[in-house]
Amino acid sequence: MEKTIVNSWNEWDPLKHVIVGLATDCHIPPPEPALDAKVPEDSDMRGIWGKRPQEMIDRGNELLDQFAEQLTGLGIRVDRPTPIDFSKPVITPDFYTESQFGCMPPRDVLLTVGNEILEATMSYRCRWFEYLCYRPLLKKYWVEDPNFRHEAAPKPRLTDDAYHKDYLSDKIGVDKRLEWTAKKFFVTTEQEPLFDAADVLRLGKDLVVQHGFTTNLKGIEWIQRHFPNHRVHAVNFPGDPYPIHIDATFTPLKPGLLLNNPQRKLPEEQRQYFYKNDWEIIDAAQPAHNSPPPLCYSSTWLSMNVLVLNPKTVCVEKTEVYQADQLDKLGFEVVEVDLRDAYAFGGGLHCSTADVYREGRCEDYFPNQN
Ligand code: DAV
Numbered sequence: 001m002e003k004t005i006v007n008s009w010n011e012w013d014p015l016k017h018v019i020v021g022l023a024t025d026c027h028i029p030p031p032e033p034a035l036d037a038k039v040p041e042d043s044d045m046r047g048i049w050g051k052r053p054q055e056m057i058d059r060g061n062e063l064l065d066q067f068a069e070q071l072t073g074l075g076i077r078v079d080r081p082t083p084i085d086f087s088k089p090v091i092t093p094d095f096y097t098e099s100q101f102g103c104m105p106p107r108d109v110l111l112t113v114g115n116e117i118l119e120a121t122m123s124y125r126c127r128w129f130e131y132l133c134y135r136p137l138l139k140k141y142w143v144e145d146p147n148f149r150h151e152a153a154p155k156p157r158l159t160d161d162a163y164h165k166d167y168l169s170d171k172i173g174v175d176k177r178l179e180w181t182a183k184k185f186f187v188t189t190e191q192e193p194l195f196d197a198a199d200v201l202r203l204g205k206d207l208v209v210q211h212g213f214t215t216n217l218k219g220i221e222w223i224q225r226h227f228p229n230h231r232v233h234a235v236n237f238p239g240d241p242y243p244i245h246i247d248a249t250f251t252p253l254k255p256g257l258l259l260n261n262p263q264r265k266l267p268e269e270q271r272q273y274f275y276k277n278d279w280e281i282i283d284a285a286q287p288a289h290n291s292p293p294p295l296c297y298s299s300t301w302l303s304m305n306v307l308v309l310n311p312k313t314v315c316v317e318k319t320e321v322y323q324a325d326q327l328d329k330l331g332f333e334v335v336e337v338d339l340r341d342a343y344a345f346g347g348g349l350h351c352s353t354a355d356v357y358r359e360g361r362c363e364d365y366f367p368n369q370n
């Protein structure tokens with residue numbers, strides 16, 4: 001076995017070692033404030049919870065295994081998490097919830113910055129212990145790589161005060177939600193620092209973090225203090241009624257080029273930082289589907305949740321033909337991956353992975369700071 005090195009500074013340098021999630025034992029968790037705010041009002045998931053149907057889990061794992069093999073075939077080392085018993089409740093001195101979630105998607109939990117892997121606070125009660133699924137791997141990396149920093153953000157208390165009560169309804173309506181999210185009134189309060197790792201984009205010395213349902217301003221401030229040598233930017237995307245995780249909204253492809261979801265545009269004043277550093281922000285292609293697959297939390301915009309293998313090669317879900325076509329026209333080599341039947345477990349190609357090693361170092365892609 002090759003020697004383990006943890007190193008990844010951005011979303012595009014050549015990928016050599018990655019974690020791919022598993023659908024095993026994945027549960028639809030019982031209602032809780034932050035999760036309810038994300039489930040669309042017309043979703044087939046409203047009001048049901050418990051272990052996901054075994055045939056869907058088996059199909060999800062078949063595709064995730066296939067994806068892992070495809071990456072291995074391209075010379076990328078792939079590791080997998082170790083599921084815990086997700087039927088068990090989460091009990092802390094502050095809350096109780098009847099079941100957990102799963103070990104998909106790893107991107108939500110683990111934030112790799114350089115030689116560090118940071119376990120995010122998370123913002124759903126059902127995901128409080130999810131980091132345990134990655135501990136066997138992190139323990140191993142820690143033994144094998146003497147420079148690896150294994151860090152964990154302060155575990156949040158997630159009391160009722162961590163969530164705005166206005167969101168405790170499934171009859172808010174999309175118009176109201178759009179008004180609230182445009183005003184940056186999200187389900188999480190500023191009671192304590194909260195972030196999910198999938199709200200963070202790594203662009204070398206700059207980290208771009210989505211302020212939304214799963215990450216609050218204190219969480220973003222915590223990330224800045226934790227990475228003092230980075231520049232951390234809070235961004236938000238009006239137009240998204242359920243803003244969680246940045247990776248179906250804003251997708252870097254290589255230095256200087258980002259896709260933005262055309263329904264969730266980065267506000268003009270926040271674009272200036274990119275423009276004055278010669279970054280181009282282009283609208284992502286339309287999704288190929290009109291609705292998400294059954295029992296899926298995510299929107300159809302998982303189309304743009306691509307995994308960049310290197311600045312010339314991008315993995316795209318194979319049914320997302322418009323996204324593939326756009327990338328092809330932009331000059332990328334497109335690797336098709338069959339993963340749509342695993343979307344329900346929490347996301348697409350970027351979500352289902354977490355970086356361990358990409359070549360390259362920390363570079364400054366935003367030299368113009370005036
Ligand atoms: O568009 O539903 C999904 C992001 C999952 N990590 C969306 C966001």
